[in-house]
Amino acid sequence: MALVFLALLAVQPSVKADTLINNFSGSANYVAGGIINETNWDGVYLNGGDVFRGTGSGTTTKANETDNPTYLTTQGSTGNWAGSTDSSFFLYKVVAGDFDVSVDLGAPFLNPNYHLPGLMARLYNPNNSGSPYSTATTNAQEDWIYISRWEEFLGDIHGRFVTNNVDHDGYCSGQPSDSSDIATVDRYLRITRVGDTFTLYEKTNQADAWFLIANSVRTFPEWHGLPMQVGVHDESGTTATPLTYFRDFELSGTNVTFPTMPPTPSALVTTATNTGGSLTFSWTMGNPGDSSLVVMRQGRIQHNPANGMVYYATNNFGDNSSLLDGTGEYVV
Numbered sequence: 001m002a003l004v005f006l007a008l009l010a011v012q013p014s015v016k017a018d019t020l021i022n023n024f025s026g027s028a029n030y031v032a033g034g035i036i037n038e039t040n041w042d043g044v045y046l047n048g049g050d051v052f053r054g055t056g057s058g059t060t061t062k063a064n065e066t067d068n069p070t071y072l073t074t075q076g077s078t079g080n081w082a083g084s085t086d087s088s089f090f091l092y093k094v095v096a097g098d099f100d101v102s103v104d105l106g107a108p109f110l111n112p113n114y115h116l117p118g119l120m121a122r123l124y125n126p127n128n129s130g131s132p133y134s135t136a137t138t139n140a141q142e143d144w145i146y147i148s149r150w151e152e153f154l155g156d157i158h159g160r161f162v163t164n165n166v167d168h169d170g171y172c173s174g175q176p177s178d179s180s181d182i183a184t185v186d187r188y189l190r191i192t193r194v195g196d197t198f199t200l201y202e203k204t205n206q207a208d209a210w211f212l213i214a215n216s217v218r219t220f221p222e223w224h225g226l227p228m229q230v231g232v233h234d235e236s237g238t239t240a241t242p243l244t245y246f247r248d249f250e251l252s253g254t255n256v257t258f259p260t261m262p263p264t265p266s267a268l269v270t271t272a273t274n275t276g277g278s279l280t281f282s283w284t285m286g287n288p289g290d291s292s293l294v295v296m297r298q299g300r301i302q303h304n305p306a307n308g309m310v311y312y313a314t315n316n317f318g319d320n321s322s323l324l325d326g327t328g329e330y331v332v
Helices: none
Strands: 002-008 018-022 043-045 059-064 072-077 089-095 099-105 118-123 144-149 157-163 166-173 187-194 197-203 228-234 243-253 266-272 279-284 291-297 329-331
Touching (some): 072 089, 072 228, 089 243, 099 228, 144 187, 144 197, 157 197
Antiparallel strands (some): 018 243, 059 072, 089 228, 099 187, 118 144, 144 157, 157 166, 266 279, 291 329
């Protein structure tokens, strides 16, 4: 059983705008270690089944910053985001309110059938997958928008969104592409949210002006005021397991905040009471008066508690009403 104890701040986070810039120059390995110690991120989905009652059977085989320093290198098989299917790599931070997010998809870009990595913003709700919560039915109401690099069928960009599980595939596309340049040319992608309106952009070089993608502007009043998971996704869509190279991830917004973490709790003691298989834990807070959130999972920790969110706990490990944000990870 993997355990992590996380002390939450007793004060409200700052409301000033902040910026997350990640050049992927660390030592993170999300397949091996999940999200533990990665304070810039709130969670990661890796495989089919990571989304509670989700659909699809994709597998992430690689997601690390060490194979190619200054890049996040990912690799997967058969996973995708399409309609209710939610079974491929997605590394995210929870953002409430307006945001501006961009990333560079580095060359070489491999283009087997339906390789669609890029940026995604997905509705978030504590204790479930980001959609209206249900412990009794399949997660059937995905809500998200993405922009992906897709060097097939004479295009270079693919825009897609899903509302209440209704799929709007290919609602916009970028400039005509010459696939002969995919070994040498990067593609920068961007999503902005202003109120309920989302806009997609692209460019080729870092110094270029952003190109507004025609017909990409969409307004979603049904998403009004709701927080979102914002980050990078890699849709392999094929058994060819293509490699993807992300770099220069930038996320800014009024509610993109990085509270100062309190001192780590110490003196953890675990006692087996032998009463119905229960365990008793005790520990000393790093700061007297702080609160604690105890998260348990069998295996790697893939989701951190997001600052400012309310979570529900039970003393019954495995109770789906206390899911943190993915299958198998519970607040206790």
